[in-house]
Amino acid sequence: MMLKPMQWALVALVFLALSLPASARPLPDFVPLAEEHSPAVVNISATRTTEVPEHGGMRQFEGTPFEDLFERFFGEPPGSGGDPRQRERDSLGSGFIYSEDGYIVTANHVVEGASEIVVHLSDRRVFNAEVVGTDPQSDVALLKIDAEDLPTLELGSSEELRVGEWVLAIGSPFGFDHSVTAGIVSAKGRSLPSENYVPFIQTDVAINPGNSGGPLMNLDGEVIGINAQIYSRTGGFMGLSFAVPIEVVGDVVTQLRDHGEVTRGWLGVLIQEVTRDLAESFGMDKPSGALVARVQADSPAEKAGFEAGDVILRFNGLDVPNSSALPPIVGRTPVGAEVEVDIRRGSEDKTLEVTIEALPEDIAERRAAPEQPGEARPEPQSLLGMRLEPLDAETREELGVDNGLVVLEVEDNPARSAGVRPGDVIVQFARQPVGSLEELEERVEQAGPGTTVPVLIQRGGNPTFIALRIPQD
Template sequence: MPKKNLKLWFAPFVVLMMLVATGARAELPDFTGLVKDNSAAVVNISTTQKTESRRGGLPFDQRQLDQMPDFFRHFFEGPNGPGGGGQPGGQQQLNSMGSGFIVSKDGYVLTNNHVIDGADEILVRLSDRRELSAEVVGVDPRSDIAVLKIKGEDLPVVQMGHSSELEQGEWVFAIGSPFGFDYTVTAGIVSAIGRSLPSENYVPFIQTDVAINPGNSGGPLFNLDGEVIGINSQIYTRSGGFMGVSFAIPIDVAMNVFDQIRDHGFVSRGWLGVLIQEVNRDLAESFGLSRPRGALVAEVLPDSPAEAAGLQPGDIILEYQDHDINLSSDLPPMVGRTRLNDTVELLVLRDGDEKTLEVTIGELPEDRQMASENTPSPSPASGPLGLSVSALTDEQREQLSIQEGVVVKNVGPGPALDAGIRPNDIIRKLNNEPVTSVKDFNRIAGDLPKGKAVPVLVVRGGQSTFLVIKTGQ
């Protein structure tokens, strides 16, 4: 192709690429106005805690300090750092920092509970550099929310949004004080919603890739309308710093907690009274589900709303008040948000049939102490599943409040070992049939269908869980 023709062909292509690049830039959000409008209601929170010195007054352990860049490390160590001086064995002051935001003109402030936990003094610094002492109105460790109060009138406040309207992929931004650098703005997108973390299953966390670091905790997460839709709470990290995975408490959850603490001084949550587990592929097959979904009831707690409604171990909760339960983690937040004494409908799968149950929701009690079980002496494994069992002792029945079941004494090679059954497990159900005795267990085990996946309900360490046994051909 002649050079002249090549130039004629290439020129429109360059123009087109420039237009595409210009259009792409035009679609990126501009946060400048949003930051100006909302920064005044964001605050820095610093706390002081008096404690016995162990080694020079460091507020972080040495491993965390070693992982910090040299530029940051001097903020946290040494006699002039926030950790204070002090000699080993003497008294020192531990300082910590975090963020928060003002939610009412008369001075209510929201932050994380872990930001102020154990503090003897709490200082709130506003954007105009005023420093005000704060009192703790109330805390809710379960959701990691703390409500503070500062003295003031006509204070700047944030605008509240609705985290229930948040969508994956939506732009969000945070304002906070990472490493003590006040009013730092970071932005990103919503990576996922409804995340359940091991530390708390009553909070459906918002996952983002917004840069969150120590000091951001308790600060607001905004949408592009300038509304707060979350409270930055946790990061996932292997290095002590930001790795692209951050978690925020949905503002709908936080405001529910705030309203209860402000109005009543404490937080109540709905309680169903079941121990649940995820339905994996093998369990779905064994219960006759076309795909994994729902929350599998492993145990119904005594004197609970679930027991009164007739829920049974082995039921799979598919819907809660017409809301689908896709993952077991979907259920606890729904129950927790339900008002006490409200009656709700559950759609459950039982023995292959769907049925609707009505449950009157109670109040979530303190965490139950689970009893431990004694260890029976082993005996040779046998039977079609490759295990041996014995009857429950009176002591075991009393300790675990279990009247029926058998104790696994030994497990050899075979389906039971492959399923993860261990010595000292208590088998309460096999293939959805209650196990009342050793004779009963042997009968059910001998009648299991060949080449099928069947569920087995076991109690281990005081907790009930379903496993799947795959029988041989």
């Protein structure tokens, strides 16, 4: 029988309803979140004394939030040339009320070096704030204002956060206070250059200068991070923003409030990523863990028996999926704690016990103690596509290594394919030290043709492992 037009329309609607995914949900309603939680978000104005050029072509940005943008992202105030002069300027940021008695959390770079900090509340009250403490390594600062019975935000858990989940930011981009932006979690545990102790939350929430220090919240209105950085080629938002996880913030705030400073755990190893080729050279099924490139002198790792070439797989019961995951885990470990560390050494799995110490202030200056034996320098020789010669005592002392062969020239494969460069110093081959051409030839013979071996080199004073495949005969 023929269906009437109304019947066809009904069939079409039924078909459309059945074709929709069962899990389809409407977009979240951000209105209640913004209305309920905005009162606990504050605007922060920090006054600094800076040197700026007397003349310049971009003076129109002085005294505006855009000036802070130029200095934050380009490393200098707007304008160039002329004699420097000192003047005070204001930079803007955000924060949120941590406790009813006036503690406020923000980003360290918002208040760093400020001579005066002013906090503006949503009810138009204004307070001068004092700095309780700052932690540049996590970019977290704790302020205090003289006020009581303030609205606060509830803290959530970034560990329970899932990639793809909706999140909300409230802040003061370019001085437009209590601006609300939303997006999703793009990734977790991101490692950024020079930020070793923070596993950042990456989102696509619109963040701009002035948002820094403001809260990142989940759909329950809980703070799961503070907005800290953006990745940009222009100085403005380009879809990549990063927040400090609330677990890191909470630990830092507690230490700042109780002690005025932050103490972090220290293991004392320089690490690198385990690549696919390196994983093969270590006999691992897949790349994972943190590869130890150097054990620092008089460190907890040295005392516990760690060696260069160890791959750290688990630390204190927590998996270490990659090298960037290890520093935050170690940093959060209490000083004095005795922990077990599961490692891969060669083809064997071992467990080492280490007592965590406090991160030294002079950590960047610490180096392994060199030895200084005197010996004559033999003639350079060629091996594995490299022209090599042993290090003399003076060079060993300068590089901070006990032994090694310096690469004078990369002539052919396999060295070229492995990425060896002239000036590299080969310290280990197949996890064994080498100090002469004879020792290197012996290590090559022991490894055998067709095998991939880890090679520890010094490049520019920094240790790193590469994977070198010994050619077939």
